Amino acid sequence: MKEDVVKALDLLRYGKPEKGNIVVMGIVNVTPDSFSDGGRFLRPETALEHGRALVADGADVLDVGGESTRPGFEPVPAEEEWARLSPVVGELVAEGVTVSIDTTKAFVARRALEAGAMVINDVWGFQADADMASVVADSDALAIVMHNRHAVDEALDLRADWRRFFDTSLEHAERAGLPRDRVVLDPGVGFGKTQLQNVEAVARLGELRAEYDLPVLLGVSRKSMFGHFLGRPTSDRLAGTLATHLYGVEQGATMLRVHDVREHVDALTMRQILKGVP
Template sequence: MAIVNVTPDSFSDGGDRLDPARAIDDGLRFVAEGADIVDVGGESTRPRASPTPPDEELRRIRPVVEGLGRQGVLVSVDTRRASVARAALDAGARIVNDVSALRDDPDMLRLVAQREADVVLMHRRGLPENVFAGPPYENVVEDVRRFLLERAAACEAAGMKRGCIALDPGVGFGKSVGQELELIAGAGRLAEAGYPVLIGCSRKSFIGKLTGIAEPKRRDPASIWLAVEAARRGASILRVHDVAGTRQALAVSAAMR
């Protein structure tokens, strides 16, 4: 899953793709490099980010989703709002990637079920402006697993097919460095439930804390290593910035195994 943010304030690539033509070109390049899915987002969900008005979020993503969809690209829309998801699905998106696991907008669950879209349910405590809200974790892997399975059950109760649901433990959303690593290492435990597991750790701040590299765009080597490790541990979807580098590393890892 390639990341295409069309935002001015995302932590790594904010401002890089405000021109829809540039965003579409990058999405097509990522597909050529080996991406199976292009994830288009119009609102930054980095910690302490300010909410984006839905109309502005939609203005940013619609031409990109339409442009990629016309080229036959499998598009995921990264949104937590039903109005934005509905318009994106109308424009050609086929997956809804919701950092709130369909909780922030009460209409989202019903919409995704009615449209028979695939969905990624992500674990996040609090809101983007305060992802650290809530009690401490007793066991981060089991706590996150329990939450995600509850959300998956709610989706199935609403009529969604089990095979349309993927789980994301939310690396980078209100966890400590140690907890981030535990969640990546615990991808297999989450996968035991039978749902595809998505890991998105590319360029995130905990990598900077581990390596001392402050600039997110310089964190790709560690991001690629973690993606390979997540796949080895049980993740089946990797959300990344560097598609070509990750594909190369996965190919070599598979050969070694």
């Protein structure tokens, strides 16, 4: 494995000490319809400008997506999704940025990995495309597997459903030859859950980490739960996001997927400074 690949993987696994070994993942949506910033960064030039700004603000990795995953999104053919991503991914990699690709499609993942991406972030945890686990296994990349559901069930036993879903995802990974130490779990806040179940997913995140002994990514940035519980519009959800992410870190989250990178880096840095006071 190349030295730069080892360095990138170690950063993603262990983070930077000054942020409490928490990895901050900045969001770059190259889409017309994402819930928070759809259309703002659809042009490659604006997406690249945004990505560079997030890196300057302290992002450790950029999660670049070419298809929205918001409720009611319009599916995008794989070729079109990659056409949106290709110029952005290629340039960011050339600039030395660690890139994650938010996709459920093996075709897109393969092309992105060939272009130098280091993470595949699959919101269906290897269960939407039968080839996804094998594509990741054939690379040196990390995989983020997220819990998802096709429909909301108010009577859901969340922990049992996590177990059912992640056991299946990890079986796919094992059959493909993908080592467990290259897998990160995501509790799936905002995906197929009621708002109370979204809160439960954050509150019980430590149980998820303990059960599988794997790193956990938490991504609640600007999500509808803050509109529901706080009455805040999408543009005014930073305080709720920060509080929830910091709580998630206390429960064991090691990666945070965020829109507002600078504010999260500041919060994590101050948390680490305060923890160091004798």
